[in-house]
Amino acid sequence: MDATREAGLRNVSSVCSIPEMDDFDLTKLLDKPRLTIKRERSFDERSLSEMSISRGLDNLELAYSPGGRSGLDTPGSSTRNSFEPHPMVAEAWEALRRSLVHFRGQPVGTIAAYDHASEEVLNYDQVFVRDFVPSALAFLMNGEPDIVKNFLLKTLQLQGWEKRIDKFRLGEGAMPASFKVLHDPERKTDTIVADFGESAIGRVAPVDSGFWWIILLRAYTKSTGDLSLAETPDCQKGMRLILTLCLSEGFDTFPTLLCADGCSMIDRRMGIYGYPIEIQALFFMALRCSLTMLKHDTEGKEFMERIMKRLHALSFHMRSYFWIDFQQLNDIYRYKTEEYSHTAVNKFNVIPDSIPDWVFDFMPTRGGYFIGNVSPARMDFRWFALGNCVAILSSLATPEQASAIMDLFEARWEELVGEMPIKICYPAIESHEWRIVTGCDPKNTRWSYHNGGSWPVLLWLLTAACIKTGRPQIARRAIELAESRLLKDGWPEYYDGKLGRYIGKQARKYQTWSIAGYLVAKMMLEDPSHSGMISLEDDRQLKPIIKRSYSF
Helix, strand or coil, rough: CCHHHHCCCCCCCCCCCCCCHHCCCCHHHCCCCCCCCCCCCHHCCCHHHCCCCCCCCCCCCCCCCCCCCCCCCCCCCCCCCCCCCCHHHHHHHHHHHHHHEEEEEEEEECCEEEECCCCCCCCCCEHHHHHHHHHHHHHHHHHCHHHHHHHHHHHHHHHCCCEEEEEEEECCCCCCCCCEEEEEEEEEEEEEEEEECCCCCCCCCCHHHHHHHHHHHHHHHHHHHCCCCCCCHHHHHHHHHHHHHHHCCCCCCCCCCCCCCCCCCCCCCCCCCCCCCHHHHHHHHHHHHHHHCCCHHHHHHHHHHHHHHHHHHHHHHHHHEEEEEEEHHHHHCCCCCCCCCCCCCCCCCCHHHHHCHHHHHHHHCCCCCEEEEECCEECCCCCEHHHHHHHHCCCCHHHHHHHHHEEEEEEEEHHHCCCCCCCHHHHHHCCCHHHHCCCCCCCCCCCCCCCCECCCCHHHHHHHHHHHCCCCCHHHHHHHHCCCCCCCCCCCCCCCCCCCCCCCCCCCCHHHHHHHHHHHHHHHHCCCHHHHHCCCCCHHCCCCCHHHHCCC
16 A cells, blocks of 8 residues: 555545445355346445446456455456556646645645646636546545535535626526636735636637536535535525526427537537537436435425436437437438428438448447437537547446447547547548638647547546446556556647647646546546446436337
8 A cells, every 4th residue: 555655545445435335245246256237226326335347248347345445357457456556646646736726725626737838828727617527536536525525615606606798698507617716925815717708719608517517516425425515505506507507498399408619628619519419418417416416395306307307308319319320320321301290210301411431431330329419401420539438427328329339449449549548539620621610720620639639538538438338448458558658748638640649739738637537547447436426327217218210
């Protein structure tokens, strides 16, 4: 454990405080070579100690061990509990702690990047809601929940501010994209300045901030076992305000959320306007997290009913119309157009000639994924990593779909991972299409930044998805790739090139979420029970029978 202490880790036996742990009997594991997961209860009703992942991999067995670490049986680990911290783990913790931001003596977040070599600071010295999530998970897994609690409460305060862009007032439930702490050494005062999109490039409000806040509140609750924070009137009101924004009725004919370009991690014009997979997956996960935390009072029950109705519609819509595999691609390729009435098979009147050539070669016989966008007469066939990983973690993807996404990773490793994990989207758009879609954006050139760049932060999402699907060897391989360069290159924000070989042309060094994403991935691979705070088990109530003859 000395190496662990040197790496800045606390010796915590478990960060998931679950009552059933006390009833766990290790001798039960000795009677059988393998346990089979029973799905009668949802993830929130089961203890991690009762679960053992058995998904067709003879060389994998995960079991929770109270008072110690979980072991991994993989080709790269011949004995249990053989995990030793990589030398760069200590460096990562030191860099993460350097990025801490304090408000009146209390840590409230981490800045986006700690790059002294960069002449332009821009907004990289601010605390971003989405950027802080992997940092928060790292601190939770290390037994340091106070900073996460401070962050949740501080952003909740900011939600209550009046939000205006020019003469227009934003919705009351909107969460900030970021905030900055201003220190006045003479007056010895601290003040906070928040950005709700009025200072962002393109002036777009962050749709994902509220969803990440709810997801993080649930992660804090699962990690600490402390229900009191989520049950406070302020947190209950904060959740209801966010839900009011996204559950409001309008002219939509779909259960998905209509969004502007640049409203999420891809915060510049990249053709994701409409119904982007990232937002829909986060929306689904935030709704499910809210169900576990809303009080069963009059207001809470009303929202629960609305959430359940939306979840049923959203899960059917996404699993039916956004999902694509070899067979589905072939079906779309043969679609008839201009169909009318409720019996139409090609419901969105997608023109088969609009299918891009690259997807026919990209699609393996085994494998599939949720495409980037579906709207009238438009399907964006691009692969987006965050949306597909969150779809697995939230159980928006069925177990079969989740397994197919992992199959795609293995079949298209060079394209989606290459030499640095992982591609934010695939493929890059270029030439005339790039000029039209991005408006000639000089930062989103082909295979750079959001346009097919490789983002190390996504490593934690990939690892969590791998653990949930029983495929940790995929995460291990990706982490080893990252370890070969991340520290040496100074923890860049992103990498450029078709294989992710080059440090991004405008990438900041010592990017905090690159550091935190690596740490979270390492800790989850060491102790898979950590993934419980960010993973939701299948809900049998959300499994409608999907008939392809009536849908995509």
